[in-house]
Amino acid sequence: MGFDDLENINPKLYRKCNDREVTTEEESDDIYDEFDAREIFDLIRGINDPEHPLTLEELNVVKQNDVCVDNKNNEIKVLFTPTIPHCSMATLIGLSIRVQLLRSLPPRFKICVQIYPGTHASEEAINKQLADKERVAAALENNDLIACINDCIVVD
Known part of the structure; x- marks a missing residue:
């Protein structure tokens, strides 16, 4: 993608969160530890933006406060904010x-x-696509699309 193709040429950058301190209780296999936000x-904070060499956290696309975990009902909801409305x-x-x-995550979780x-200008349509299991499964069968996704989620 060339410089002229970028939709948001100069995105606003945000400060990263500090790394979470891992306690000995969290590392213990003898203690039940529920998932938290x-x-x-x-x-997800380290996922790369498709257009910029920046993470979703650095662009404030994902925030810890926009993650909801319901361990009792095995549900996880993530809200994300695109950098521009279109x-x-x-x-x-x-x-x-x-x-x-x-x-x-374990397969027991329902992910929203x-x-x-x-x-976003097309928020409703995009949310509908992301919620449709069949459309997501079909998208993940597209080799070009899965290659783009893999580029975004690659961990350094």
Whole structure:
């Protein structure tokens, strides 16, 4: 993608969170440790933006406060905020978040990834696509699309 193709040439950057301190209790296999919002945030904060060499955390696309974990009902909800209201990469970003969580979490979790209300011009249509299991599965069968997603979620 060339410089002229970028939708948001000069995105605003945000400060990263400090790394989470891991306690001995969290490392112990003898103690039951439920998933929390910070743990889920840590899984998605390092996802790369499709257009910029920056993470979703650095662009403030994902925030810990926009992650909700319900261990009792095995549900995780992530809201993300595109950098601009007409971002054409919003679906790819949502898919990247979803794939990262699907690959990282036990299959018992129902994962919901949505655009933060009022932050995108096509919010309703994109949320509908991201919620449709069949459309997501079909998208993940597309080799070019899965290559883009893998580029976004690659861990250095």
